[in-house]
Amino acid sequence: MKRRKIDVRALPAKSAGALDDRFQAATPLRSLLNKVFPDHWSFLLGEIALFSFIVLLLTGTFLTFFYEPSLHTVTYDGSYTPLRGRHMSAAYASSLDLSFDVRGGLVMRQMHHWAALTFMAAIVVHMFRIFFTGAFRKPRETNWIIGSLLFWIGFLAGFTGYSLPDDALSGTGLRIASAIMLSIPVIGSWVTTSIFDGEFPGHIIMGRFYIAHVLLIPGILLALITVHVGLVFKQKHTQWPGPGRTEHNVVGERMFPRYAIKQGGFFMIVFGVIALMGGLLQINPIWLFGPYEAFTVSAASQPDWYVMFLDGSTRLFPAWEIRFDLFGWGDGYTIPPIFWPTVVLPGILTMLPMAYPFIEARLTKDKKAHNLLQRPRDVPARTALGAMAIMFWLVLTLSGGNDVIADKFHISLNAMTWAGRIGLLILPPIAYYVTYRICLGLQQHDREVLAHGVETGIIKRLPDGRFIEVHQPLAPVDEHGHGELEYAGWVVPKKMNRLGALGPAIKGFFYPIEKPAEAPVSPGHPPVSPVEPAQPARREEISQ
Amino acid sequence: MSTETEPRVEQEPLDVFDPRLTRFDIMREGARREGIEIVHYEAQYPPNSRAERRMTRIVASFFLLTGVAATAFLLIYSFGPWEYELGSNPSKLYTPLLGLTLGVALLGIGFGILTWGKKLLPREIAIQDRHDGPSATEERKITGETMIYIAEELGLKRRKALGFAALLGLAPVGAVAVAPLVGGLIKDPVEDRILFRTGWDPANNNGRRVRVTRENGTPIRPEDVSVGGQLTVFPGIPGGATNEHADSPTLLIHLRPDDAKKTRDTLKPVNQGSMWENFVAYSKICTHAGCPASLYEQQTNRLLCPCHQSQFLITDNARPIFGPATRSLPMLPITVDEEGFFVATSDYKVAVGPAFWERP
Ligand code: HEM
Numbered sequence: 001m002k003r004r005k006i007d008v009r010a011l012p013a014k015s016a017g018a019l020d021d022r023f024q025a026a027t028p029l030r031s032l033l034n035k036v037f038p039d040h041w042s043f044l045l046g047e048i049a050l051f052s053f054i055v056l057l058l059t060g061t062f063l064t065f066f067y068e069p070s071l072h073t074v075t076y077d078g079s080y081t082p083l084r085g086r087h088m089s090a091a092y093a094s095s096l097d098l099s100f101d102v103r104g105g106l107v108m109r110q111m112h113h114w115a116a117l118t119f120m121a122a123i124v125v126h127m128f129r130i131f132f133t134g135a136f137r138k139p140r141e142t143n144w145i146i147g148s149l150l151f152w153i154g155f156l157a158g159f160t161g162y163s164l165p166d167d168a169l170s171g172t173g174l175r176i177a178s179a180i181m182l183s184i185p186v187i188g189s190w191v192t193t194s195i196f197d198g199e200f201p202g203h204i205i206m207g208r209f210y211i212a213h214v215l216l217i218p219g220i221l222l223a224l225i226t227v228h229v230g231l232v233f234k235q236k237h238t239q240w241p242g243p244g245r246t247e248h249n250v251v252g253e254r255m256f257p258r259y260a261i262k263q264g265g266f267f268m269i270v271f272g273v274i275a276l277m278g279g280l281l282q283i284n285p286i287w288l289f290g291p292y293e294a295f296t297v298s299a300a301s302q303p304d305w306y307v308m309f310l311d312g313s314t315r316l317f318p319a320w321e322i323r324f325d326l327f328g329w330g331d332g333y334t335i336p337p338i339f340w341p342t343v344v345l346p347g348i349l350t351m352l353p354m355a356y357p358f359i360e361a362r363l364t365k366d367k368k369a370h371n372l373l374q375r376p377r378d379v380p381a382r383t384a385l386g387a388m389a390i391m392f393w394l395v396l397t398l399s400g401g402n403d404v405i406a407d408k409f410h411i412s413l414n415a416m417t418w419a420g421r422i423g424l425l426i427l428p429p430i431a432y433y434v435t436y437r438i439c440l441g442l443q444q445h446d447r448e449v450l451a452h453g454v455e456t457g458i459i460k461r462l463p464d465g466r467f468i469e470v471h472q473p474l475a476p477v478d479e480h481g482h483g484e485l486e487y488a489g490w491v492v493p494k495k496m497n498r499l500g501a502l503g504p505a506i507k508g509f510f511y512p513i514e515k516p517a518e519a520p521v522s523p524g525h526p527p528v529s530p531v532e533p534a535q536p537a538r539r540e541e542i543s544q
Numbered sequence: 545m546s547t548e549t550e551p552r553v554e555q556e557p558l559d560v561f562d563p564r565l566t567r568f569d570i571m572r573e574g575a576r577r578e579g580i581e582i583v584h585y586e587a588q589y590p591p592n593s594r595a596e597r598r599m600t601r602i603v604a605s606f607f608l609l610t611g612v613a614a615t616a617f618l619l620i621y622s623f624g625p626w627e628y629e630l631g632s633n634p635s636k637l638y639t640p641l642l643g644l645t646l647g648v649a650l651l652g653i654g655f656g657i658l659t660w661g662k663k664l665l666p667r668e669i670a671i672q673d674r675h676d677g678p679s680a681t682e683e684r685k686i687t688g689e690t691m692i693y694i695a696e697e698l699g700l701k702r703r704k705a706l707g708f709a710a711l712l713g714l715a716p717v718g719a720v721a722v723a724p725l726v727g728g729l730i731k732d733p734v735e736d737r738i739l740f741r742t743g744w745d746p747a748n749n750n751g752r753r754v755r756v757t758r759e760n761g762t763p764i765r766p767e768d769v770s771v772g773g774q775l776t777v778f779p780g781i782p783g784g785a786t787n788e789h790a791d792s793p794t795l796l797i798h799l800r801p802d803d804a805k806k807t808r809d810t811l812k813p814v815n816q817g818s819m820w821e822n823f824v825a826y827s828k829i830c831t832h833a834g835c836p837a838s839l840y841e842q843q844t845n846r847l848l849c850p851c852h853q854s855q856f857l858i859t860d861n862a863r864p865i866f867g868p869a870t871r872s873l874p875m876l877p878i879t880v881d882e883e884g885f886f887v888a889t890s891d892y893k894v895a896v897g898p899a900f901w902e903r904p
């Protein structure tokens with residue numbers, strides 16, 4: 001029998017051929033390899049969220065091998081001597097074991113927690129980017145809504161996870177959550193007893209939270225993230241305006257190899273930073289808090305940062321309770337004060353942002369699709385609104401730690417509470433006004449530079465004795481010395497070293513060097529065109 | 545589409561089997577057929593230049609760094625002092641070192657790959673057509689008509705009865721899907737009045753009054769609490785001090801005589817007869833959101849809840865005087881039994897803890 005020689009070098013081509021015979025992959029694969037992505041540092045924020053989510057899946061799966069979701073009482077006899085002999089729930093004991101008796105368990109637990117904090121932070125900052133640049137406008141409203149949902153479901157993921165170890169802090173948080181559920185009118189007590197299978201804490205809640213935390217919520221998150229990223233693919237990424245960039249093209253790099261390899265590297269960096277934090281920075285040292293007991297609470301107990309604004313709203317909301325009689329039916333009814341800051345407020349905070357793209361489009365009568373981003377200064381009303389929202393959130397978040405602040409700076413707690421209440425009402429409008437003015441100022445400066453040129457720092461004395469600063473016009477000027485450039489929605493160079501030969505030059509490889517202005521470049525380094533910028537008129541602006 | 549930036553868009557498709565074409569030409573042609581024009585493509589360093597070799601060395605050293613750190617991780621992981629020991633000792637370094645080596649290993653790969661991509665791969669600028677906007681009117685028309693046609697074929701318009709029957713038949717099936725979930729989870733809060741009862745209910749003690757005990761279950765005599773002192777107490781029933789009875793922890797306070805008088809003079813009707821001599825017992829569960837209101841300020845006779853800073857005035861029915869809480873802490877009616885130990889004469893007279901809809 002003759003042995004057939006395998007030609008190793010032909011193997012890849014042959015197997016590729018075999019695959020294409022079956023799946024007809026050549027055309028779709030090529031279009032994937034070639035897909036163009038625009039680049040800007042702010043486009044990486046969403047990726048950080050995605051990468052932290054992957055780290056959460058990896059570390060979380062490790063934790064499930066050791067964690068025991070049970071409230072059964074056990075007597076601790078693990079390595080952590082200070083708690084030996086204490087009665088505690090099996091959940092807390094297994095979390096202690098994860099920290100002390102599983103080799104490398106603590107670094108995993110801490111990485112999981114840090115990844116959760118990074119995940120939420122990245123989502124929030126990513127949302128700021130989307131909001132302030134107008135990336136949520138048509139056709140991307142769906143992805144904006146999915147993003148808002150991702151925040152709230154991530155919030156639930158964090159809360160259920162935080163509850164699992166059943167330490168003194170998480171048990172207190174859980175009890176507050178039960179009080180929040182209780183406060184819902186009409187159905188509150190039914191909801192609570194159904195979820196806890198009786199009165200707080202019951203026996204079954206850890207099992208329910210556990211399956212929600214490791215299966216249901218990650219499943220929903222995974223599905224939403226898939227749709228989210230899929231839509232970015234389908235609708236193609238937005239881009240900043242700039243020479244050569246229009247509403248109808250994407251200027252950037254093809255996905256393979258450079259863009260993809262940079263993303264891979266970036267994932268590893270996010271992963272590495274989370275590993276460093278997980279090892280070097282202690283987080284949630286549950287062994288110091290002790291097991292949850294209904295009658296103890298450690299002072300200055302703080303939730304994770306993304307929950308603090310709700311804690312703050314709960315502290316600031318006045319003691320307003322509604323009690324009434326229902327025509328002598330029953331013994332009278334109550335709407336407790338925590339209903340407003342912990343159910344109604346989050347409800348508004350969920351619905352309002354989701355509706356925002358449609359509200360804005362309606363107010364500005366803007367029905368067009370937009371693929372070019374806006375600089376925040378160019379849409380002062382929206383930017384100011386965003387600043388106002390951030391200020392509102394900031395006051396609430398700081399109030400969530402007002403006892404710590406009061407203690408550190410020796411302010412009376414009552415004063416802190418009142419400062420928070422008043423601040424919550426007056427600081428956001430101030431933030432709105434100030435931001436609006438700043439935007440207008442920045443706009444004006446841009447227009448000034450376009451009209452008069454860049455300040456050179458050279459002072460000239462005129463024959464009549466006056467001193468003037470020499471300006472370098474950006475384009476040919478008219479008889480009054482005024483430039484004729486129109487604002488193109490992008491960075492206007494304001495320093496001499498952003499101009500001319502000192503600026504990053506565009507070397508044409510396939511195009512003649514003489515036409516630099518038409519070659520699109522990285523948004524950080526706009527070239528200065530001696531003639532009109534390539535596409536100023538193609539940009540649709542929202543009229544204010 | 546800006547034509548200036550794509551002067552070659554009109555070009556005839558290349559014959560990709562032409563042997564004179566380079567691989568780059570073919571790739572570029574492929575991109576062009578996707579509506580992508582590569583307008584700028586340039587190696588960052590001349591091949592084999594010193595600069596390029598230097599970059600290659602940098603990338604390589606990142607990867608080697610990863611190897612070293614990962615090996616260190618494995619060594620520390622396997623031979624490090626991983627078992628917890630009290631006090632300051634090398635075991636405290638185990639987790640930080642794992643994080644450090646793992647982090648450095650991952651960062652090494654990360655920066656290695658990133659530098660590779662950013663510095664060693666050619667820079668390019670490509671422009672892709674978006675092909676956005678709605679589908680062609682013709683396409684819309686065809687798809688729309690197709691869908692309407694399908695709907696008509698089903699004939700629901702003509703066969704109305706069929707539609708109704710399907711609806712009536714399928715609605716219960718939907719409910720069937722939900723029923724086990726709701727039915728399994730639902731738990732009536734009203735029937736047993738569980739939200740109104742605590743561990744102090746004599747029903748938990750075969751109808752006998754429940755003793756006031758410490759955490760370890762020992763009963764308490766009046767002498768055990770000094771004047772001005774306070775003690776967290778629990779119902780003297782099995783599991784009375786556990787989270788099983790998370791609504792029952794109570795604060796027993798021995799008031800100073802003048803405070804006791806003040807308290808007695810201001811007692812609300814519901815609290816009449818609940819004090820025993822100068823002793824008063826309040827629920828420890830904050831009426832706001834259920835945290836233990838456990839910080840007792842002797843000077844001002846206030847109980848402070850650490851969660852949202854509600855403050856309750858001990859000498860006036862534990863009325864809320866600051867913060868978001870709206871209701872007083874319920875008072876546990878106490879007395880001393882024939883053996884000289886504290887007992888609760890009955891359960892709390894109002895529901896303890898945070899309020900809810902059915903709470904009067
Ligand atoms: C998707 C977003 C997720 C978030 C925001 C999140 C957040 C958290 C947080 C904050 C904790 C408390 C950690 C601590 O003990 O300090 C936790 C615990 C836990 N998580 Fe997650 N997690 C997520 C996904 C997952 C996944 C996908 C799994 C498993 C497949 C998982 C499994 C666990 C387990 C078992 C614990 C208990 C660990 C312990 O008690 O020490 N998590 N999670």
Ligand code: FES
Pocket residue numbers: 830831832833834835837849850851852853854867868869
């Ligand atoms: S739980 Fe006591 S003040 Fe909120």
